[in-house]
Amino acid sequence: MRDADRTVGAESREARLAWAFVLPALATIFLIALFPLAWTVWESLHVHDLRMPWRGQPFVWLANYAEAMTDGRFWGAMLHTAIFTVGTVTLELVLGLILALALNRAYRGRGLVRAAVLVPWAIPTVVAALLWRFMFDAQAGIANAVLIDIGLMERPFVWLIHAWAAWAPVILADVWKMTPFVALLLLAGLQNIDDSLYEAARIDGAGPWRQFIHVTLPLLKPAILVALIFRTLDAFRVFDLIYVLTGGGPGTSTEPIALYTFNALLQNLRFGYGSALSVIVFVVTFGLAMFYIRVLDVDLTEAGE
Amino acid sequence: MRRLGRWGPVIVVGLLVLAIAFPFYWAVVSSLTPEARLFEAPSLFPRQLVFDHYRALFDERNFWIPIRNSLIVAGNTTAFCVLVGSLCAYALARLQFRWKRPILAFILAVTMFPQISIVSPLYLLLRALGLINTYPGLVLPYLTFAMPLTVWLLVSFFRQLPAELEEAAMADGASRLRAFWEIILPLSLPGLATTAILTLVYCWNEFLFALSFTLGPERQTVPVAIALFRGQYQVPWGQILAAAVVATAPVALLVLLFQRKIVQGLTAGTVKG
Amino acid sequence: MASVTLENVGKTYPNGQVAARDMDLAIQDGELVVLVGPSGCGKSTTLRMVAGLETPTAGRILIGGKDVTATPPQDRDIAMVFQTYALYPHKTVRDNLAFGLRMRRLAADEIGRRVREAARTLGLEELLDRKPAQLSGGQRQRVALGRAIVREPKAFLLDEPLSNLDAKLRLQTRAELARIHKQLGATMLYVTHDQEEAMTLGDRVAVLEDGRLQQVASPAEVYRRPANVFVAGFIGSPAMNLFRGLLQTDDEGPRFESSGCTLTSGVGTIPGRSGPAILGVRPPDIELCDRESADLSARVEVIELLGSAILVHLRATAAEEQTIRAVGPEDWEVAEDEVIGVRFNRERLHFFDGDGGRRLN
Numbered sequence: 001m002r003d004a005d006r007t008v009g010a011e012s013r014e015a016r017l018a019w020a021f022v023l024p025a026l027a028t029i030f031l032i033a034l035f036p037l038a039w040t041v042w043e044s045l046h047v048h049d050l051r052m053p054w055r056g057q058p059f060v061w062l063a064n065y066a067e068a069m070t071d072g073r074f075w076g077a078m079l080h081t082a083i084f085t086v087g088t089v090t091l092e093l094v095l096g097l098i099l100a101l102a103l104n105r106a107y108r109g110r111g112l113v114r115a116a117v118l119v120p121w122a123i124p125t126v127v128a129a130l131l132w133r134f135m136f137d138a139q140a141g142i143a144n145a146v147l148i149d150i151g152l153m154e155r156p157f158v159w160l161i162h163a164w165a166a167w168a169p170v171i172l173a174d175v176w177k178m179t180p181f182v183a184l185l186l187l188a189g190l191q192n193i194d195d196s197l198y199e200a201a202r203i204d205g206a207g208p209w210r211q212f213i214h215v216t217l218p219l220l221k222p223a224i225l226v227a228l229i230f231r232t233l234d235a236f237r238v239f240d241l242i243y244v245l246t247g248g249g250p251g252t253s254t255e256p257i258a259l260y261t262f263n264a265l266l267q268n269l270r271f272g273y274g275s276a277l278s279v280i281v282f283v284v285t286f287g288l289a290m291f292y293i294r295v296l297d298v299d300l301t302e303a304g305e
Numbered sequence: 306m307r308r309l310g311r312w313g314p315v316i317v318v319g320l321l322v323l324a325i326a327f328p329f330y331w332a333v334v335s336s337l338t339p340e341a342r343l344f345e346a347p348s349l350f351p352r353q354l355v356f357d358h359y360r361a362l363f364d365e366r367n368f369w370i371p372i373r374n375s376l377i378v379a380g381n382t383t384a385f386c387v388l389v390g391s392l393c394a395y396a397l398a399r400l401q402f403r404w405k406r407p408i409l410a411f412i413l414a415v416t417m418f419p420q421i422s423i424v425s426p427l428y429l430l431l432r433a434l435g436l437i438n439t440y441p442g443l444v445l446p447y448l449t450f451a452m453p454l455t456v457w458l459l460v461s462f463f464r465q466l467p468a469e470l471e472e473a474a475m476a477d478g479a480s481r482l483r484a485f486w487e488i489i490l491p492l493s494l495p496g497l498a499t500t501a502i503l504t505l506v507y508c509w510n511e512f513l514f515a516l517s518f519t520l521g522p523e524r525q526t527v528p529v530a531i532a533l534f535r536g537q538y539q540v541p542w543g544q545i546l547a548a549a550v551v552a553t554a555p556v557a558l559l560v561l562l563f564q565r566k567i568v569q570g571l572t573a574g575t576v577k578g
Numbered sequence: 579m580a581s582v583t584l585e586n587v588g589k590t591y592p593n594g595q596v597a598a599r600d601m602d603l604a605i606q607d608g609e610l611v612v613l614v615g616p617s618g619c620g621k622s623t624t625l626r627m628v629a630g631l632e633t634p635t636a637g638r639i640l641i642g643g644k645d646v647t648a649t650p651p652q653d654r655d656i657a658m659v660f661q662t663y664a665l666y667p668h669k670t671v672r673d674n675l676a677f678g679l680r681m682r683r684l685a686a687d688e689i690g691r692r693v694r695e696a697a698r699t700l701g702l703e704e705l706l707d708r709k710p711a712q713l714s715g716g717q718r719q720r721v722a723l724g725r726a727i728v729r730e731p732k733a734f735l736l737d738e739p740l741s742n743l744d745a746k747l748r749l750q751t752r753a754e755l756a757r758i759h760k761q762l763g764a765t766m767l768y769v770t771h772d773q774e775e776a777m778t779l780g781d782r783v784a785v786l787e788d789g790r791l792q793q794v795a796s797p798a799e800v801y802r803r804p805a806n807v808f809v810a811g812f813i814g815s816p817a818m819n820l821f822r823g824l825l826q827t828d829d830e831g832p833r834f835e836s837s838g839c840t841l842t843s844g845v846g847t848i849p850g851r852s853g854p855a856i857l858g859v860r861p862p863d864i865e866l867c868d869r870e871s872a873d874l875s876a877r878v879e880v881i882e883l884l885g886s887a888i889l890v891h892l893r894a895t896a897a898e899e900q901t902i903r904a905v906g907p908e909d910w911e912v913a914e915d916e917v918i919g920v921r922f923n924r925e926r927l928h929f930f931d932g933d934g935g936r937r938l939n
Contacts (some may be wrong), residue, residue, distance in 0.1 A: 115561050
């Protein structure tokens with residue numbers, strides 16, 4: 001008994017130190033992330049309109065959520081978010097895989113190329129959005145100039161006033177900015193594959209295509225899943241890019257859910273309703289993450305161990 | 306066929322790098338083109354280069370102010386995160402205690418938090434504290450994404466150091482704290498620097514919080530300032546592109562200088578290896 | 579220097595895995611005890627518990643008679659040499675050596691004196707200003723050793739210190755370690771998986787298997803009188819031959835019968851009891867003889883030349899599954915595929931209980 005007490009003493013000393021180290025950061029995260037999240041939930045159960053302070057903050061149960069369910073603009077925003085997410089993530093994974101495979105094979109100048117592909121990822125999204133808006137500008141844009149030059153168009157096309165055409169610069173900009181990042185994640189995965197596996201496959205008579213199907217893809221699966229998760233969750237939160245590129249327009253035809261929420265909160269100052277939208281965004285993101293982790297069986301905390 | 310096998314990847318990489326690099330080239334060229342020329346038929350190779358837009362950017366628009374704001378906010382956030390986060394990350398990477406894995410999972414979960422979900426309470430909170438349109442009013446919200454990011458990156462850096470080093474230090478008579486200070490910290494300087502750079506870049510690029518919690522040009526950060534550029538009659542593309550180049554240059558420079566370390570940091574935290 | 583004592587030490591990990599069970603071990607002041615066993619037997623965990631890097635879940639650990647079970651490693655005054663050496667890569671050799679002394683707040687001139695002395699003992703004088711990355715494997719190993727020596731600790735703990743060296747350097751360093759041990763009169767606990775290293779270095783050898791101490795005795799004793807089947811099979815190379823069979827005692831005296839061989843003669847060397855048993859015979863204790871007086875007839879399968887001796891792999895003619903290893907002089911008259919008769923040296927038979935594996939004679 002006495003022995004047991006003492007050994008517990010040594011372990012708890014380490015645990016005490018660990019808590020002393022962990023607490024400041026953990027407390028910060030609790031205070032500025034978790035506590036506000038709870039506040040958002042609370043806020044979402046009230047009517048809270050900053051423009052009409054005289055109405056007070058009556059508790060309205062789920063009225064805000066009920067409103068969202070019948071709000072056409074909300075469903076539109078969800079649809080736009082889904083379009084953007086599926087479109088960009090698919091393109092980025094496919095192009096990223098091609099780029100990663102090519103980078104893995106091309107030895108010369110790989111460091112330089114790796115640096116070059118990192119830059120779009122590292123620059124502000126706002127800047128990326130502006131570059132692409134400029135390139136798709138009706139008058140000054142090079143996109144129109146090129147399309148006219150090669151004879152696909154006769155006169156300049158105003159991309160941003162057409163509901164479907166406006167998606168082109170949006171999706172292109174995101175693919176341009178994030179594909180390199182996906183490629184780097186996949187490249188790291190590729191470099192973890194032991195070369196001798198390819199040699200073994202070749203000796204067993206597998207051609208390049210079979211090597212890809214039977215060696216590369218299965219072993220790259222964890223990296224692909226991680227890229228998929230990060231990109232999906234990121235795309236679902238899209239805000240900066242569309243705010244700057246189309247402003248959600250024309251009308252609200254490219255408005256994603258994060259932008260609609262932002263508008264409800266800080267333009268219309270409807271904090272109750274905006275908070276309800278915030279909670280919905282959170283729940284969907286959380287659900288997506290859970291889905292990936294449970295269904296696809298990805299253990300992210302194991303990564304790097 | 307063999308020739309294609311050898312040159313195929315090089316060609317693919319070359320084309321993709323070209324596609325990646327072109328918008329930058331175009332932005333730089335356009336930012337040096339006189340405003341009037343911009344709206345004529347664009348040409349790939351400029352005939353005349355002028356610095357008008359850059360001059361206007363700093364003289365008329367006081368672009369120094371958003372740069373200063375961004376540096377102050379990003380610098381303070383990063384310093385706080387690396388200081389507090391490194392202790393937390395060390396404990397999570399090395400010390401034995403219950404709740405370690407749940408905490409790690411929690412921190413990872415917070416890195417995936419949609420920022421928009423906490424804009425409303427943060428706005429109300431900062432307003433109540435009188436911090437709207439102030440530096441602390443940006444640093445505090447920035448901690449929500451910067452702190453988990455820093456901790457997550459540092460955990461993977463600390464895990465790469467062999468545990469025997471601190472065990473040797475402790476057998477040599479150093480306490481945990483002393484071993485952390487004398488052995489672990491000096492050895493993880495590259496990791497700390499990489500983490501600091503990544504955190505700086507994330508803060509420098511942040512848009513939603515900066516847009517929500519600032520009111521005017523005196524506290525706006527670089528991305529907000531650029532996004533809100535307005536001209537009298539039309540979009541001032543020349544100045545916008547000049548500002549874009551100015552906002553991109555430091556980030557691009559950092560990335561190019563530290564690319565090897567950054568790639569390690571980005572991938573270590575996400576891909577087993 | 580001081581004694582190190584383990585009393586009923588046990589370690590169970592939270593996941594239920596047991597690394598050490600009820601371990602009793604007393605290392606005398608100035609003694610070198612080698613903990614040896616196959617990988618995963620708990621020897622490293624045991625060493626780390628003595629160092630304080632792991633906490634036992636049962637029992638006590640005493641250093642110099644003082645209970646240190648709950649004392650953190652930095653207050654135990656032990657020195658440890660790691661398998662990977664764990665040299666501080668950002669410090670010079672000199673600073674690596676001085677670090678432990680600095681932690682103990684020794685005066686600067688005393689630190690300088692001790693570092694110079696250790697450097698001289700190990701021939702590191704030329705290397706003091708280099709960083710670990712600029713050293714060869716053998717030099718790093720010596721720095722790791724030096725870092726322990728300068729400390730003049732109560733006890734040295736060495737975790738497979740030679741396993742990262744190539745074969746030739748390992749032999750040299752082994753001899754050097756023995757010299758240092760003698761010169762310093764240091765208490766040492768030494769962990770290895772290599773039974774030859776254990777036998778040559780240890781004042782005593784502690785054989786560990788599955789978290790349990792199997793035998794603690796001098797190398798000669800462990801070799802001549804292994805306490806159980808595990809120790810018998812683990813210590814000695816080539817490994818001991820083992821025959822499963824039955825012990826019986828009737829009017830003609832004690833008898834051992836197995837499918838491969840039957841031993842009748844030899845009262846006094848065969849235990850007088852009945853039941854399942856295992857007979858152990860070391861390869862050098864097998865002699866050639868004519869077929870009539872043989873304990874066993876066997877076919878020669880492969881002959882390996884070991885240098886001054888040969889190792890002969892045999893298969894019993896009466897029992898196909900029973901293989902036998904015999905070591906004989908170079909000029910032994912055997913040829914592959916020949917059927918020969920062999921005899922076991924009656925003075926050196928080992929009998930073990932067929933159930934628990936405990937030694938019977």
